Structure formats: structure tokens, C-alpha cells
Amino acid sequence: MSPCPQFAADCPSRVLFDQIADKWSMMVLAVLDDGPQRFNAIKRRLEGVTQKALTQCLRKLERNGLIARRVIPTSPVGVEYAITPLGRSLQVPFRALYAWTAENLPKVERARNAFDGGTGAGTLAL
Amino acid sequence: MSPCPQFAADCPSRVLFDQIADKWSMMVLAVLDDGPQRFNAIKRRLEGVTQKALTQCLRKLERNGLIARRVIPTSPVGVEYAITPLGRSLQVPFRALYAWTAENLPKVERARNAFDGGTGAGTLAL
């Protein structure tokens, strides 16, 4: 199986992957999967995210049709973000990835210890 | 479903995700899925990758136990990289993600055009 025999720069998979695989996108979608959320509510659940980074991430997700932005014209403006059906469909492969991390974290940690601890002897064991 | 009620910075999924979700890792694993490859052979198949970036990526994958590095003591040294069973297991969720990109690229492109073209009216359509 090789969908792209070579990974050209304009390979659709590459282009799209660059869009969805950043540090925060997956988590934002996971948060919004619980239901629509306000900006600061999302921010509170993503430990370590800055306002700037979150804003950029939300814009990108919105641009790609994965989330929807709705302005609530209250006294101090409110903005609500909601996951779209397209965004929800991306949750499926994302959850598969999450499951992999949960299942294989111990193995990765063991490999890392072997690599770091050894003088490079890790290559022998594999 | 919320495996992490909140995304703490030390959430195992977050930590591991940061390790595997960079620009090149997924493609390197896909290339090595065809069989062991030499450094420059991999480089040739990843259009746009620099030697430095590829070296860093291969080191990280090796450290995390996803690929194995083998030095072939020939006249000009040769180095062969091979995917490990652990790396191969990661291919499963990666392929699911690839399938999603292939299937949903048109929808994303349409959303993007709506967002870019419109004055922000894209929020209405969703």
C-alpha cells in the first residue's frame, strides 16, 4: 500500500495533515465535542495555551470548516465555538490516535529510557 | 467521552502526541513501511525535507522506539533505518488519519473557500 508513491509537497494528504496536526487542534476538538464552549472556557481546559495560540488555532479550525464561530450580542460580547459535523468526523481518527498513545505509552517510555541511558546500545536490542 | 476531563500539561496523551505529531514523522514511518531504507533514500522520497530536519526526526523516532537504526560497516559508511513493531502499530491510526484527509479534502477546501471569499459570512452557512 502506498497511496502516494512519493510524498510530493502538494500531496493532498500532506497539505491537509499540516492543517490539522498542530499542537492544539486535536484538543480543541475534543473539548468542543462535549458541546459548544465560550473562548475562555476552552482556554481554561487547555493548560498552557496562550490567548494568541488559541485564537490562531480556532481561526484555522474555523477556516477549515471543523468548528463554527457564533457571536452572542450580549453586553460584554460573547463568542461561542461549536464543533461541526466535519469536525466531528475527524474525531474518529483522532480518538484512534489517542487510544494508541494510551496503550503504547509504557513501551515508548521504555524505549526512551533504553536510548537515553545506554551509550547507543539501544540499537542492538531492537 | 472525556478520557482527560481537562487537558493537563502532563496528560500522557498530550506528551506522547507532541512526540509523534510533527511534520515528517508520519511520512517517514509510511516510507519505512515499504521496507528498510537508507538515509538518502528516505530523503529523496520526502520532497522538501532538509538533511537537518530529517536527521532530527529520525533521532526522535529512534528514541521513541518507532524505528531502528543500523550501521552497515561498508567502505563509505551506510546507515539503514527500519520500522519497528511498535512503529508499525502506529501506522494503523496514522492510516485512519490519512483516509480521513483523502475523503474529506473536498469538504475542507469548500469550507476554506467560503471562509476566505466571504466577508465572514461563512459562519452563517454552518
Add this chain to the structure above:
DNA sequence: CGGTATCCCACCTGATACTG
């Protein structure tokens, strides 16, 4: 509240040169 604008700095990048 939900941003945008600004500054500043760390980092990543590309290019080049050099080594075992």
C-alpha cells in the same frame, strides 16, 4: 469578554562547510 497590536526573544530553517 474576546480579541488585535506590539515588542522581544527563542527556535527552527536553509545554506554552506567540514568530518569519519
Add this chain to the structure above:
DNA sequence: CAGTATCAGGTGGGATACCG
């Protein structure tokens, strides 16, 4: 061949301040 070393330069992040 497969790197490491180095340096210039652009990109992005963090902090702060300010606007609707």
C-alpha cells in the same frame, strides 16, 4: 554516505497593552 558544525534570517511564541 551520513552525518555534525556553524551562521544568517525568518517565523512563531510569550508577555503586555489596548480596543469594541
